[in-house]
C-alpha cells in the first residue's frame with residue numbers, strides 16, 4: 339500500500355530517487371497563487387452546477403483560503419513527498435478540513451489544473467513585463483529629448499560612417515522595444531484562454547460549466563478541444579521566443595553601452611551604482627550590469643531551445659516531460675523582470691559626454707558623403723563625385739588632416755566644382771541637419787519621430 343494520493347493501485351512506495359526526480363514542488367510552488375485561484379473558481383462552479391453542495395463549497399473555499407495564507411506566511415510546509423503544488427495544496431486542505439477536501443478534485447485533473455495555473459501565471463507576468471518595458475521606453479524618450487542636438491559618430495562595421503543625432507541612435511532602440519511590446523501584447527490572445535474543464539484528456543462526465551470558470555478567472559475564451567487544452571504549451575514557447583528577441587535587443591544596447599563607456603570611446607559614464615570594481619586593479623570601474631544583461635541573454639535562448647526540444651517528440655496529450663516547461667519559464671520571467679528594472683535607471687543615470695562625442699565627430703571623415711553630395715549638387719555624377727572624394731580623403735589622411743582643415747586651393751586642385759560654401763556643407767551640424775528625409779537624423783525629423791514615439795507610451 340502506498341501513501342500517495344494515487345496510491346490505490348500500487349503495492350509499494352516509490353524509490354527515493356524516483357520521488358526526487360518526480361517532484362516539482364521545489365519550483366512549481368511559484369504557482370501557489372494561481373493554483374488557489376483556479377481551485378476557488380472550480381469550487382464555485384461545482385456548487386453552481388450542483389455537483390457539490392453549497393455548504394461544502396463554502397467549507398472548501400474557506401479551507402483553500404486558509405491554506406493559501408498558511409503557505410504564503412510559511413506556517414505550512416510544502417513537501418516533496420506530495421510532488422507538486424497541486425497535491426500539496428490538496429493535502430494541506432485535507433489537514434485543514436478533513437475528508438471533504440477529497441471533493442475538490444471532482445471533474446478535474448492535474449492536467450487541466452496545471453495548464454490553467456500556467457496560463458494565469460503567464461498572463462500576469464506578460465502584463466508586468468510589458469509595463470517594465472514601457473518604463474525603459476519612457477526613459478529612452480526622455481534621454482532622446484535632451485540629446486536631439488548631441489552629435490555622435492554613427493557606425494557601420496563599427497567604422498565611423500556618418501554623424502548622427504544621439505537621440506536618433508537612442509530612438510532606434512525605442513522602435514525595437516516597440517515591436518517587442520507589440521509581440522507581447524499579441525501573445526496575450528493565446529495566453530488568455532482557459533484549459534480548465536478539459537479534465538485529463540477527454541473532458542468530464544460531470545455537468546460542468548467551463549464558460550463560468552473562464553469568466554471567474556478572467557479568461558477571454560475556453561479551449562475548444564480538451565486534448566489541445568491539456569497538451570498545448572505553444573503559449574510558453576511563444577513567450578520564450580518573444581523574450582529571446584527582447585533580450586537580444588537588450589543585449590545589443592548593452593553591448594553599445596559597454597563600448598561607449600570604454601576609455602577608447604569615452605562617450606558615456608555609468609553611475610557608480612551600476613558598476614563594480616576590481617579586486618586587484620584599484621583604478622577599475624567595470625560595467626558589470628550591461629555585461630550581465632548581455633550575458634543573461636544566453637540563458638533565455640537556452641530555455642527557448644530547451645522547451646522546443648522537450649516538446650518536439652511528444653505524442654498527445656499530457657506527458658510528464660511537460661513538467662520541464664516550468665523552470666525555464668520562471669527563470670526567463672525573473673531574468674526579464676530584473677533586466678528591465680535595471681536597464682531603466684541605468685539608462686536614466688548614464689552621463690552622456692556630449693563634448694567627447696563632438697570631438698570624435700570632428701576628428702573623422704564621416705562628412706565624406708556630404709562632400710560627394712556637394713559635388714553632385716554642383717553638377718557632377720555621383721559615381722565620379724565618389725571617386726574624387728575618395729582621392730581627397732586619401733590626400734587628407736596622408737597629410738594627417740581632416741576634411742575641414744584642407745584649404746580651398748587644395749580642394750580646387752581636385753575639382754573646380756568646389757567653392758568656399760563647401761566648408762558650411764561639411765560642418766557636423768550641417769551634415770546632420772541635411773538628412774531631413776522621413777526617418778532621417780536631422781533634428782526636425784528626430785523631433786517628429788520623438789513625438790510619435792511618445793504618443794505610443796502607455797501611462798502606467
Ligand code: ARG
Nearest residue numbers: 362422448449452656660661
Ligand atoms: N507537476 C505536474 C506538471 O507540472 C502536474 C501535472 C501532472 N499530471 C500528471 N498526470 N502526472 O506537469
